[in-house]
Amino acid sequence: MPPKKKPGKGKKAADTPEPDHAGDEQEKTPVNTSASLFSAVSEVERKVVKPPNQLDLTEEELSTEILTVLKSANPQAPKSIVRYDFNEQCFKPEAMVDQFTIHYRTDGWLLHKESEEGKQQIEAKKKEEAAIEDFKAAISKATEADEQEAKQYRNQFNFTERAAQTYNQGTRDRMAATEPPTVLTYSGSTTQWDIYDAYMKDQAAQQLQNESRSMRTRAGSDKKKAGDGGDDASKQKEKGKDIMHTEEMSAAAKITERVLNQNTNEDITQDFKYWNDQADKFRENEGTLLPLWKFVNDKTKKRNVTSICWNPEYPDMFAVGFGSFDFTKQGRGMICCYSLKNPSFPEFMLYTESGVMCLDFHPQQSSLLACGLYDGTVQVYDIRNKVRTPIFQSTARTGKHTDPVWQIFWEEADLNKWMQFYSISSDGRVTLWTLTKAELLYEDIMELQPHAQALASVEADSAQFSRLESGCCFDFNRLSDHLFIVGTEEGVIHKCSKSYNSQYLENYTEHGMSVYAVKWNPFLSTVFLSASADWQVKVWDHNHSKSLYSFDLNAPVADIAWAPYSSTVFAAISSDGKVLVYDLKMNRNQPICEQKISKKPRLTKVCFNPHSPVLLVGDERGCVTSLKLSPNLRKALDTEESKDNKAQADNMKQIVEIALKQQ
Amino acid sequence: MVGTFPAATAAVEDTFKRINSHKGVEGIIVISNDGIPIRTTLEPEITVQYAALVTRFTEKSKSVLTQLNGEDDLKFLRIRSKKHEIMIAPDKDYTLLVIQKPAVS
Numbered sequence: 001m002p003p004k005k006k007p008g009k010g011k012k013a014a015d016t017p018e019p020d021h022a023g024d025e026q027e028k029t030p031v032n033t034s035a036s037l038f039s040a041v042s043e044v045e046r047k048v049v050k051p052p053n054q055l056d057l058t059e060e061e062l063s064t065e066i067l068t069v070l071k072s073a074n075p076q077a078p079k080s081i082v083r084y085d086f087n088e089q090c091f092k093p094e095a096m097v098d099q100f101t102i103h104y105r106t107d108g109w110l111l112h113k114e115s116e117e118g119k120q121q122i123e124a125k126k127k128e129e130a131a132i133e134d135f136k137a138a139i140s141k142a143t144e145a146d147e148q149e150a151k152q153y154r155n156q157f158n159f160t161e162r163a164a165q166t167y168n169q170g171t172r173d174r175m176a177a178t179e180p181p182t183v184l185t186y187s188g189s190t191t192q193w194d195i196y197d198a199y200m201k202d203q204a205a206q207q208l209q210n211e212s213r214s215m216r217t218r219a220g221s222d223k224k225k226a227g228d229g230g231d232d233a234s235k236q237k238e239k240g241k242d243i244m245h246t247e248e249m250s251a252a253a254k255i256t257e258r259v260l261n262q263n264t265n266e267d268i269t270q271d272f273k274y275w276n277d278q279a280d281k282f283r284e285n286e287g288t289l290l291p292l293w294k295f296v297n298d299k300t301k302k303r304n305v306t307s308i309c310w311n312p313e314y315p316d317m318f319a320v321g322f323g324s325f326d327f328t329k330q331g332r333g334m335i336c337c338y339s340l341k342n343p344s345f346p347e348f349m350l351y352t353e354s355g356v357m358c359l360d361f362h363p364q365q366s367s368l369l370a371c372g373l374y375d376g377t378v379q380v381y382d383i384r385n386k387v388r389t390p391i392f393q394s395t396a397r398t399g400k401h402t403d404p405v406w407q408i409f410w411e412e413a414d415l416n417k418w419m420q421f422y423s424i425s426s427d428g429r430v431t432l433w434t435l436t437k438a439e440l441l442y443e444d445i446m447e448l449q450p451h452a453q454a455l456a457s458v459e460a461d462s463a464q465f466s467r468l469e470s471g472c473c474f475d476f477n478r479l480s481d482h483l484f485i486v487g488t489e490e491g492v493i494h495k496c497s498k499s500y501n502s503q504y505l506e507n508y509t510e511h512g513m514s515v516y517a518v519k520w521n522p523f524l525s526t527v528f529l530s531a532s533a534d535w536q537v538k539v540w541d542h543n544h545s546k547s548l549y550s551f552d553l554n555a556p557v558a559d560i561a562w563a564p565y566s567s568t569v570f571a572a573i574s575s576d577g578k579v580l581v582y583d584l585k586m587n588r589n590q591p592i593c594e595q596k597i598s599k600k601p602r603l604t605k606v607c608f609n610p611h612s613p614v615l616l617v618g619d620e621r622g623c624v625t626s627l628k629l630s631p632n633l634r635k636a637l638d639t640e641e642s643k644d645n646k647a648q649a650d651n652m653k654q655i656v657e658i659a660l661k662q663q
Numbered sequence: 664m665v666g667t668f669p670a671a672t673a674a675v676e677d678t679f680k681r682i683n684s685h686k687g688v689e690g691i692i693v694i695s696n697d698g699i700p701i702r703t704t705l706e707p708e709i710t711v712q713y714a715a716l717v718t719r720f721t722e723k724s725k726s727v728l729t730q731l732n733g734e735d736d737l738k739f740l741r742i743r744s745k746k747h748e749i750m751i752a753p754d755k756d757y758t759l760l761v762i763q764k765p766a767v768s
Contacts, residue, residue: 245675245676246675246756248754248755248756249675249693249754249757249759250674250675250678252752252754252759253675253678253679253682253752253759254678255739255752256682256750256752256759256761257678257681257682257685259739259741259750259761260682260685260687260688260750260761260763261685263687263748263763263765264685264686264687264763264765266765344681344685345681
């Protein structure tokens with residue numbers, strides 16, 4: 001309802017004590033109200049404030065009259081408007097110019113009493129007043145009724161009021177003495193530095209707290225944004241630590257990974273178990289190798305496979321040592337433990353300071369892994385440990401080799417003795433290491449003195465005879481405990497005994513270049529194999545200084561291995577990427593299988609699985625390939641013979657005899 | 664609860680990463696024993712569906728085993744379907760679930 005100004009309303013307001021209305025009137029029509037009313041509230045000063053752009057005029061100038069005349073013509077109106085006339089095709093002056101200007105305009109809000117709207121408003125106001133009256137009447141009635149009720153006592157006329165004063169209870173103080181708390185004098189001295197440190201610590205803690213708080217708020221905002229997904233993340237933060245990262249979870253994840261691998265490589269898994277080359281039935285003395293899994297890892301790609309070793313307890317698990325055979329490209333080494341069940345990623349990985357050159361699992365304590373490094377260190381790891389540091393390590397003070405350690409070999413455990421292992425290095429020492437509780441003790445059991453023949457040639461060349469021969473490989477005889485053979489860089493093989501450390505029992509000098517591997521036959525203790533850089537693989541009887549058989553591979557032979565199931569089968573790998581399997585019982589001149597495994601990289605190591613007919617071949621690109629032997633290559637495995645050690649030994653004996661007769 | 668070793672933590676994370684990047688793997692879900700998915704690589708709706716259904720299924724299989732032999736317990740479950748293979752590794756606190764599309768053989 002628009003307010004209606006009525007003269008005299010202000011005065012009326014001052015008379016009637018209704019603050020609401022008075023306030024209203026003050027705001028709306030301040031000029032009308034008398035100053036006396038306001039003086040009680042506050043002194044309001046009135047000042048004429050000039051607008052800043054108003055001219056400053058003197059009294060005279062103000063009093064001069066300036067005459068302005070209003071005319072009916074608009075002085076601002078344009079006088080000469082022309083428009084183009086399309087009829088006559090020329091411009092014509094516009095006669096009618098708008099002379100109408102508005103100087104001021106306001107919409108009125110006054111209503112005529114008689115008008116329709118005015119009547120309505122008056123009506124409305126009357127109604128409102130009536131309603132207020134009614135309401136007031138109702139209230140006053142109600143209060144009257146209340147008062148009447150309150151005053152109606154039952155004995156309206158007998159009512160008396162009496163008061164009496166009682167004695168105040170005297171106040172009493174009660175006390176109890178307690179045992180005083182024991183006083184401890186606590187003193188300490190502090191320095192400025194302590195105080196500084198404490199402050200720094202506190203500051204760091206506060207910073208951390210702030211960070212975590214901001215993280216939480218960020219997570220909160222993420223949650224709002226991402227809805228369900230964010231919800232998961234925050235839950236994971238709360239609970240994740242409890243459930244996600246436990247040993248059980250790790251185990252479950254591992255099993256799942258293996259199952260995944262089994263599914264993706266289902267065909268290979270089937271081949272591993274069931275593949276038998278049907279063609280073998282139709283050919284006599286020939287076999288093939290089927291490549292199964294390849295064990296590669298991005299981290300091992302640039303390193304050479306320097307050693308492979310099966311775990312004696314778990315037939316599917318093997319350790320691979322990575323290092324470099326190249327003198328100029330030495331770096332950190334690596335050990336990876338793979339399982340056949342998971343070819344995609346190693347079960348276990350660790351780095352060593354220097355390149356790993358050799359590995360061996362302890363035959364009984366299958367978690368103990370000995371390894372020899374390029375810098376001459378020997379280390380023993382317990383692969384069950386979460387911490388990837390060696391439990392034993394040789395140092396320069398405790399007989400560390402000065403040259404690369406080429407091979408390492410655990411002695412069979414004796415319950416009463418400490419565990420021991422042997423190592424050979426190109427510094428010419430064969431060392432026996434003993435693991436005591438506190439330290440790794442060493443004892444040189446052999447120093448590879450240049451033997452007479454070699455000595456003569458060396459003396460002729462130069463006066464370097466104090467230098468020892470460089471050992472490259474060795475093998476201990478499983479059946480006659482004290483015997484071992486050593487292959488050297490000079491190409492000589494020595495038969496040695498643990499009992500005589502200054503003398504060779506025999507020298508075998510048929511090889512012309514470094515001997516890369518020597519291996520005793522696992523069944524017949526007199527026979528051993530040797531592989532050399534001069535392309536030759538030779539079969540020897542240790543009682544004869546001449547070799548029994550000799551095979552030329554047309555490339556340096558990197559490694560050899562006897563098959564664990566037959567006395568007459570062995571595998572050799574050549575540097576040009578070929579794997580050759582020989583069975584002396586079937587063919588004494590030719591390999592029964594010759595297969596090129598890789599085109600480019602040289603092969604470095606070969607190893608038979610002790611239980612299943614699987615061969616592992618390592619190459620210089622850090623890749624280990626597993627190969628399955630076809631039935632012709634593992635005939636002995638399917639027959640009873642493989643379990644009969646004596647029959648196996650006899651087989652080999654016959655072959656040796658044939659060779660001796662020929663000589 | 665077993666203490667959380669940092670090594671184990673890293674190992675679990677690594678394994679998960681590898682599993683996820685494995686050929687044919689469509690998703691990993693970890694479900695707590697209340698049937699709540701703790702971690703997932705799938706869409707929320709699908710995850711919830713899997714979590715609800717698989718939890719019931721594992722419960723059922725567990726009860727089958729314990730009824731056959733009271734000392735026995737479920738270690739691993741593989742469900743091979745026309746389209747997928749669902750691998751379930753249940754434990755007392757959680758269930759690990761991996762869905763793989765195996766190679767066509």
